[in-house]
Amino acid sequence: MSLTNKAGTPVQWGDFLKSGNRVFIGSNAAVPNLLIQNLIDHSAKLHDIETVHILTFSDNVWALPEHKDLFKVNSLFIGGKNVREAVAEGRADYTPCFISEIPTLFKENILPLDAALVMVSPPDEYGYCSLGVSVDVVASAVKSAKYVIAQVNPNMPCTNGHSFIHINQIHAWLDGKEPLPEIPEPDIDQVSERIGQYAAMLVENGSTIQIGIGKIPAAVLRYLANHKDLGVHSEMISDGIIDLMLSGVINNRKKTFHKGKTVVTFCIGSQRLYDFVHKNQHVEFYPSEHINSPVNIAKNDNMVSINSAIEVDLTGQVVSDSIGYHFYSGIGGQVDFVRGAWLSKGGKPVIVLPSTTKDGKISRIVPHVTEGGGVVTSRGHVAYVVTEFGIANLIGKSIRERALELIRIAHPKFREQLLKDVRKNYWVPEYQDNTPTSVPELGAIEFKKYTFAGDRYILRPLGPADERKLQEFFYSHTKETLMMRYNHHATQMTREKSCNLVSVDQHKDLALCFTQQEHLGEVIQAVGRYYYIESANAAEVAFVIRECQRGKGMATTLLLQIIKIAKKRGLAKLLACVRRDNAPMLKVFENTGFIRGYSEDFDEVALTFDLLETNKYKEKNNEHSQS
Incomplete structure (x- = not known):
């Protein structure tokens, strides 16, 4: 040659x-x-x-x-x-x-x-x-x-x-003829799969996505298989995109920039990918100054950018190009797409990372940036951070709220120390007692999607970072609602009181909420909880639903979920005290199987749900059905 x-x-x-x-x-x-x-x-x-x-x-x-x-x-x-x-x-x-x-x-x-x-x-x-x-x-x-x-x-x-x-x-x-380098599709481990599930939840039907390569991006793409009308405006694509395009999940119909086309600057993957893009009129390659321009990225409505990180500190600063003083990769297109997604109508910038290093010995959610580490994406740019333990929404959050949100998605074995570290700077008050705890009975992904009257909602655990949202929820109630819930005219929900109500040891007590996404914000629409009574191996249940959301089935759904969790935890009974004039809530309890009992207060109705008897009844029914 x-x-x-x-x-x-x-x-x-x-x-x-x-x-x-x-x-x-x-x-x-x-x-x-x-x-x-x-x-x-x-x-x-x-x-x-x-x-x-x-x-x-x-x-x-x-x-x-x-x-x-x-x-x-x-x-x-x-x-x-x-x-x-x-x-x-x-x-x-x-x-x-x-x-x-x-x-x-x-x-x-x-x-x-x-x-x-x-x-x-x-x-x-x-x-x-x-x-x-x-x-x-x-x-x-x-x-x-x-x-x-x-x-x-x-x-x-x-x-x-x-x-x-x-x-x-x-x-x-x-x-010079030579084969192009191939990167086979990675084997997706459990941590990456969990992160992929959470990240995919942030992608709505009709969104345009940007995503990279590796285990976590591959997992995200896998969990987009049931989505509809997705588009692609990305710095790169890999093999995971092929089947989504062939199945029609990615069709680029809803894109508002380069409509009908998957647009990228490069691709890397297997020979199958290289064959796929060869003379493919549905995939177009453009220079970086065009694709990575934040202005052009923002022309896509509902733009979701998904990028990785090496570590994230408790204020939301993202380190992506170095491990301490050791430079590892580069800035790349992360900031371009984070900024573009922020500017997009309905857009969401998402940062994904495992909660720990591979050996599990070091937390990647850190109290402060490791010495020598460089901030690639500033705390002002970060919207969502995802680990295998959930989604932290940092939009509009104070430093205190950010710290609590990020501690919630850190590995459980590091949460207590992270809370101690963050208190050194007075970011989190002393009355914030509990580190966030999980509700494993909800499943691997502690979020459940529901639709009521055509609107979409998320059922999830209440957490320490919900303090302000719970305050807002309280002050949205009418006097009648407050009387029904608290049995007196409650007039104030202090920061300390709200903090106490969201700082729940979910392994003992239980606090669930229905939330609704309002673009980048989240609003609590209903709260259901129980308080464990150790002496009786029982729990007392209570609910409050936003007035405009009543009659849709939220209370019943929450109650059924609470019953299910209580059974799994081996509780004997669930108890409830409801004002006698609260007919709608009495109906919810009684329709679910609660039985009225004696109450010392004439204004209240005492209700009981015997979990052990219900289990016995089910076992007998199972025996009959099997015979």
């Missing part, structure tokens, strides 16, 4: 490069490895060639110690063993920047390019080659570089969109 010009005449690298030049290397799955090896083999007297690139799925031979005199590595996004080691050892540089702004670095000669080394497909009958699976910042490098030197690879797919370069724009090329 030899380097030739468009006339077919052999040329030398020295015709295009001299020592001290800066060259761009193609991105992601489009690294021109044979071209780079040819440069190494014929470098002659060249020295100190600066290489700039983003993520490269390659052996990254230019970053090996033996080539340190030929190449000086400047990575705009760290990835791959050799590049990461070179940066860690000080042999290479890392330049943090938003993907959307890298083209400006080239165009404005902040990082002027002497040459762009890229991989392309063979030219078509009109003389156009395709940048294929990696248009991203490659397109801008091609436009800005003095010379474009290409590896023409027949294995490179021809992709649609703004992915083409004419042979007249290429100054020299090398015919």
Whole structure:
């Protein structure tokens, strides 16, 4: 293989490069490895060639110690063993920047390019080659570089969109056939699957999504299989997108920007993915300055961005490119899409991460950013954070509320220490006694979706971060409602009282609520709880429903869920005291199987539900049905 010009005449690298030049290397799955090896083999007297690139799925031979005199590595996004080691050892540089702004670095000669080394497909009958699976910042490098030197690879797919370069724009090329790097679909572990379930709950039908690659993104895509009319506007796609498009879940019909098209800057995955995007008119590749522009992202209504993190502190700061002082990856497109989703009508920026490191010894929800760690996404940009323990909604939350929300989704074994740590700065008051506890009886995902009168609601545990929402719920009640619930004219719900009501040890007592999403906010519509009575192995049940939500079945649904949980916990009885003039609530209890009993207070009706007798009755029925 030899380097030739468009006339077919052999040329030398020295015709295009001299020592001290800066060259761009193609991105992601489009690294021109044979071209780079040819440069190494014929470098002659060249020295100190600066290489700039983003993520490269390659052996990254230019970053090996033996080539340190030929190449000086400047990575705009760290990835791959050799590049990461070179940066860690000080042999290479890392330049943090938003993907959307890298083209400006080239165009404005902040990082002027002497040459762009890229991989392309063979030219078509009109003389156009395709940048294929990696248009991203490659397109801008091609436009800005003095010379474009290409590896023409027949294995490179021809992709649609703004992915083409004419042979007249290429100054020299090398015919070099090589397989594209493949990344098989990952095996999804239990933690990733749980995170995927939670994150998928934040994606409504008709949303447009941005998502990355790895176990958690694969899990999210798996749990989108029953959604409808999704669209894609993403920096990248992987194999998980294929079946969703083939099944019609992703059809891009509801998109408000690039309607009808899945739009991306690059893809990385298996050969199946590369075959899928080849001449696929439904998938279009565009440069990063177009796809990653927050303004363009925001043109998609209901834009949901899903990005990963290394750690999140209790104020909501997201560390994504470093582990302490050790630079690991890069800023990439995270901030571009977080900002774009925030600006989108109905949009949601989501950060996902496991609650601990792989060995389970270190919490990734931390009281403060690890020394040396860099904040990629600021606390002002964060909306939702998801771990395997739930969804933390930080929108409009104070530092105190954020801390409590994030402690709730931290691993249980770290919650108490996180609460102690956060109190050192007086962010959380002393009367906030309990760390958040879970209700495992609700299932692996402690959220249940319900529809009442055509509107959607979430049933979930009440938690410490709901303090303000519970206050608002209290002050929404009429005097009549307060009298029915508290049996006196309650006029105030102090912060301390509200905090006490939401700081529930859910393993002993129980507090559930129905909430309704109002775009980025959440409103409590109903609360049902029981208080455990240890001496009788029983619990007293109480409810309050927002006036405008009554008659829809919320109280009955809450009561049935409470009965189910109480049975699982082995309680003997459930008790309730209801004002005699509260006919609707009496009807709810009696229709569910509660029996009236003696009450010392004439104004109240005492009700009992015998859980053990109900279990016996069911067992007998089961025996009869089996016989």
